Every structure is written in C-alpha cells, then in structure tokens.
Amino acid sequence: MDHDMMFDASPKGELRMNPKTNLLEVMNFEYALQDVAQPNLYRMLYSYEEVPKLMFNQRLVPMNMPRNIWITDTTFRDGQQSREPYTTKQIVDLYDLMHKLGGPKGIIRQSEFFLYSKKDREAVLKCLDKGYEFPEVTSWIRASKKDFELVRNLGLQETGILVSCSDYHIFYKLKMTRRQAIDHYLGIVKDCIDAGIRPRCHFEDITRADFYGFVVPFVIELHKLMMETGVPVKVRACDTMGYGVGIPGVALPRSIPGIIYGIHHYGHMPSELIEFHGHNDFYRAVSNSTTAWLYGASGVNCSLLGIGERTGNCPLEAMVMEYAQLRGSFDGMDPSVITEIAEYYEKEIGYDIPPRTPFVGAEFNVTRAGVHADGLLKNEEVYNIFDTKAILNRPPKIMISNTSGASGIAAWLMQHLDLAEGETVDKTDPRVLYLKDWVDKQYAEGRVTAITDDELLDCLATMEESK
Secondary structure, eight states, X not given: OOHHHHHTTOOSSSEEEETTTTEEEEOOOOOOOOOOSSOOOOTTTXXXXXOOOOOBOOOOOOOOOOSSOEEEEOTTTGGGSSSSOOOHHHHHHHHHHHHHHHTTTTSEEEEEEOOSSHHHHHHHHHHHHTTOSSSEEEEEEOSSHHHHHHHHHTTOSEEEEEOOOSHIIIIIISOOOHHHHHHHHHHHHHHHHHTTOEEEEEETTGGGSOIIIIIHHHHHHHHHHHHHHOOOOEEEEEETTSOOBOOTTBOTXXXXXXHHHHHHHTSOOOGGGEEEEEBOTTSOHHHHHHHHHHTTOSEEEEBGGGOOSTTOBOBHHHHXXXXXXXXXXXXXXXXXXXXXXXXXXXXXIOOOOOTTSTTTSTTTTEEOSHHHHHHHHHOGGGTOSSOHHHHXXXXXXXXXXXXXXXXXXXXXXXXXXXXXXXXXXXXXXXXXXXXXXXXXXXXXXXXXXXXXXXXXXXXXXXXXXXX
C-alpha cells in the first residue's frame, strides 16, 4: 500500500481536481463537533416501541468504487461472541482454510483475534507461525496501555479499538459528553500510535450516530493525526444493530451510501482506510456490504457462515461471490474451499448449518419438484445457479418427495446409478415405476418428510433381489 498516495487525500485550498471524475470539487467543508447537552436519539426513526422507520430525503451521492476492494474477517472476534469458543486447533485450521480461499492476491486481507485468554494468544502465535502474508493477523482490544503492550509483545502490527459514536453509547454507556468522548478516543489512538501499532477505529453504532455533528468531525481529527504522524488510521463503520440501508435517497443516519461517501469525501479518508462492518438484524448485511464497496470502502468485514452476535455478521462466503460478480473473476480466490469450510464446521466443529443456506447448506442446490428435476435432467443450467460442481465442488442434487413424480425419480437414478456415457433413464423405466409406486405409498400413508437417498437405494436393492 502506497501510504504517500493515501495521505494525499485532502490538499489545502478551495478546490481539488477529482481524478476519477476530472471535475473540480469543493474540499473546504468544515464540520465542527456539536457538543450537545442532550443526546440525539433520532426518535422519529427509532421510537423503540415500533419497528424503525425509513426516512427519505432524496439526496443522492455518487458511486465511488475503489480500484482495490477486499474482505476482512472477524470470525475469531465477533464470530466468537455468539457461540462457544473455538479451540486453538479449530482456529488454526479455519485460518488455514481462509488463507487457501483468499488466494495469492490476499483478497481475504486480515483476520482479527481476541487476546485475553491463554488459548487466544496461543492461537495467534500458531497462526503467525504459518508465515502467511494474508490474512494478516490483527487484534481487537480494550483501550488500555496494558493491552497495547500485549499487542506489541505478540508482534502484531494493527489492532482494533472501540470508539462508540452514537449518543446511545456516549451518553448512556460511557456517561460522557461528545467532547469528552472525542478527547478520550483521540488520547487512546495516540497511545496506540506511540506503542508502534496501527489503530483501526471501530465506529460502533454508526447508523444511530449524529453523522455531521460527531462522526465527520471525529474522522477529520483522525485524519489530522494521521497526517501529523504518518501512521495510517483506519475507520471501520460498524452498523452494530443492522439498521443500515443501501437504498438510494434514504436519509442519514441509516444511509450506507451517505455514511461511506461522507467518511471519504468530508472526512478526507482514502478508500484504503475505510471498512464496513454490518450486522444482519434486518436481512441487509450482504447488500449493505456490497453497497459499502460501491460507494468507496475498500474493505468489508465478515465472518465465516455469518456467525456473529444476535443475527450475525455478513457471511464471508457471500462476499466472495459478490466480489466475483462485481469484478467478473475470483481474482485468484479458490471458491471450492467454501465447501471445505462448510464440511469442517459440520464434521469437526459440530455446527449445524441450516440446509438451505446459500453456497454452504446441504440443500442449497437441491431440487425436489418433479418439473424442476426434469428440467435439470435435460439441461443442468435450467435450474442450477451456476456450475456448482466446478466452482464449489458441489454437483446439483435431486431429493425425492411427494412432488418429485416420475421425472424426479428418473433424474435421481441418473445421479446415483453407474451409467455408461450417454446412457439415460426414461420416465417409463421399470426402476422408475417401482420407486414411484413405493414413494407414492409412503406419502399416502401419511409421511411428510423427504425420502432419503439411503431409503431409495435400499428400495432399489430390494427390487433387484426380487427379480
């Protein structure tokens, strides 16, 4: 990363030529901290007794896709806050798999770790011993000099620091004013830099924060500090409660386009130092993360399988697919590792992945309906999202239920029989008719569950034995 180029984001003066648009842009916006006496809780949006409201002001900001985008990981930090802790071996194994998935270009750029237990520190050291450039091992700590020493002693170059930015947190959790909070945070960031560590500031609860009254003024102060010290300071915009929305024209503080654009344009932060961390409380973690990329954040922070606090974080595997759709290529990533990761969670960790979870669930590319199975039999592209066997090492599957009919059973047989090249199974095949009769009887007698492969294979064996 060329830090000289990064820091050349805010020249002094009235106007700046934007190299992306080749237009002169006003750059002397100054947003001063608004140190209010009472918290701004945006009660017109967040009444608490009601579902949060979406407010539109029809203000649009331009898309600003960075030249380079990447994924960062929080599996071993936020991902451990909602489940039993991973063992050291599980952490190291998953870290290996993420390295393999991220490919030689390191599209999965960083992974953050807790450091508080002996097990956590042991996992960090074992991951560092791998010698991988990517994902870089980083930490998340409480803001204390003792913790900075812990980071430095482990040889880590970057750490996350919590800088809660909504009045909910500043007034109710920290019991501070905005001025006290910003002074406190700046002192912590300076201590981090003095300890020789790159700070990554986690702007907690940004989608309930006063954006121009607190967030932008704080980002401007961080930018000034970065210019003075020459040390890059990252801003992670944390949609802690999942309130963010990527819909154009939505008003702040819920607008993800507005937040990312504002941090970049008014806070003078280069895209390389902007990251988005989204939660999935309103089913928007993936779309909001993609939106953050589109509007100027180079990094999106995710966890494997989306495991995280409450409804979880943005699934890392989802953003691998979003990356490929946006860039037209996996850029060296190996998506088949997604299947290895899913198998590891189920077989080694004992985690039950909901079967219809995209890309990783046992039934994400399973067809049951007979008409669909018939289409799949004639041409796989008709009912499969892409070549799941080539990309994910997961061939499409057919499961038999009461809606499968003869077409579904014929397609199932073609998947499970050792057929010669070019050989097919017709809907009138005796094996199809035999199995269909058995399946129909199962449901006529009150069965409601799908038929398993083993049951059908046993039934087929019984038919062969009776000949």
